[in-house]
C-alpha cells in the first residue's frame with residue numbers, strides 16, 4: 001500500500017521520483033523564480049507529463065520548503081495523478097528555530113505523526129521522508145539531527161527516506177548516518193547523485209546498499225544528459241537496474257514548459273530515447289521508472 005494525497009493506491013505506474021509542484025524557497029534564495037504557487041499552472045504542466053505516460057509524482061517539498069498539501073491534493077484530484085507528499089526538513093539555511101532547538105526525538109515523532117496520522121489537521125498523510133540532506137562541504141549538526149530523526153522514523157514506520165546530495169556529493173556520509181539508526185538501506189534514495197558525473201562514485205553508493213536517483217535530468221547547465229546516460233549504462237552493465245530511479249527536480253518557475261523549460265517531461269521526451277539509443281532495454285527502463293519506486297515506497 002502506498003500513501004498518496006488522495007488516499008492509498010497499490011499501483012503507481014511511471015513515477016518521477018523527485019519533483020516539486022508547489023514550492024517556496026524565496027526566504028533563502030531571495031528570488032521569485034524559486035516560488036511556484038499556482039495550482040492551475042501545475043495542473044496544466046502535469047497534464048503534459050500525463051500525456052507522455054507519467055502517472056505518479058513523488059513531491060519532495062518538505063516542511064520548510066513551502067509545502068502545501070491541500071494544494072497538492074487539489075492538483076492530484078484534478079489531474080487524476082498520484083501525488084505522494086513528504087515530511088522532513090531541508091538544508092541548514094532553511095531551518096527554523098523549531099528545527100534548530102528541537103531534540104532528535106521531537107523531529108522523529110513529528111515525522112511519524114505526519115506519516116501515520118496526517119499533516120497538521122488535513123488528514124493528508126506523507127508517503128516519504130525528504131528531501132533532507134546537506135550542503136556539499138559538510139554535514140551541519142542540525143542536518144545530522146534531521147538525518148538521524150529520519151532514519152529512526154523510517155525504522156519504525158517502514159517509510160522511505162529521500163535525500164539531497166548537493167552536487168551529488170557526501171552521499172556516503174549521509175548513508176552512514178542513516179544506517180547508524182538501524183534503518184533498511186533498501187529504503188534510502190540518495191538524490192542528485194547524477195550530478196557528479198562519476199559512475200565509480202555512484203557505484204560505491206550502490207555497493208553500500210543505497211538506491212540512487214538520477215533526478216536532475218535535463219539540467220544540462222550542470223551536466224550533459226549524454227554523460228548521465230553514459231553513467232547509467234555503466235551501472236546497468238554492472239547489474240544495478242533495481243537500484244536506480246529517474247526524475248527532473250523541477251524547482252523553479254523557469255523550468256516549466258509554459259516558461260520555456262522542459263517541465264516534468266524531459267525524462268519521457270528526451271532522456272528515454274537517448275537510453276534506448278544506447279541499448280538500454282525496455283525492461284531496465286520499466287524497473288527504473290515503475291518497479292523501483294513502487295518497491296521502495298511500499299511501507300512495511
Ligand SMILES: [Zn+2]
Nearest residue numbers: 060131249251
Ligand atoms: Zn528537490
